[in-house]
Amino acid sequence: MTSCIFCQIVAGTAKAEIVYQDELVTAFRDIHPAAPIHLLIVPNRHIESVNFVGAEEEATAGRLFGVARQLAAERGIASDGYRLVVNTNHHGGQTVFHLHLHLLGGRSLRAMG
Numbered sequence: 224m225t226s227c228i229f230c231q232i233v234a235g236t237a238k239a240e241i242v243y244q245d246e247l248v249t250a251f252r253d254i255h256p257a258a259p260i261h262l263l264i265v266p267n268r269h270i271e272s273v274n275f276v277g278a279e280e281e282a283t284a285g286r287l288f289g290v291a292r293q294l295a296a297e298r299g300i301a302s303d304g305y306r307l308v309v310n311t312n313h314h315g316g317q318t319v320f321h322l323h324l325h326l327l328g329g330r331s332l333r334a335m336g
């Protein structure tokens with residue numbers, strides 16, 4: 224989807240600090256970090272939200288978690304802990320309608336809502 228900012232980041236036509244990319248997913252730094260480590264992990268293919276994750280997306284959905292685990296381990300936050308968040312639609316606070324997993328860490332997040 225050419226109008227989607229995350230599709231543009233995946234394609235390399237919009238700038239982002241990409242920290243990981245493979246044939247299914249891309250991870251990059253959030254432009255407005257809410258924690259010392261704040262990465263977004265997105266499917267390369269445009270999927271609007273969790274509401275559009277079908278059986279055919281099983282491998283991609285699994286990869287999002289696998290890459291989150293790997294990035295957390297690489298950054299040394301696995302044992303202290305971290306938070307994975309997926310916002311969906313209005314009540315969930317979703318603002319970019321390309322599925323993304325937030326990986327937040329580097330400080331205690333217990334006070335966050």
Ligand code: 5GP
Pocket residue numbers: 228239240251252253254255256263309310316317318319320
């Ligand atoms: P949401 O609120 O949809 O769950 O999260 C969207 C996230 O994308 C926000 O944390 C926001 O800071 C981030 N974001 C929005 N536009 C861009 C962008 O152009 N580049 C990057 N790197 N992050 C973005």
Ligand code: ZN
Pocket residue numbers: 224227228229230231268269270320321
């Ligand atoms: Zn997209």
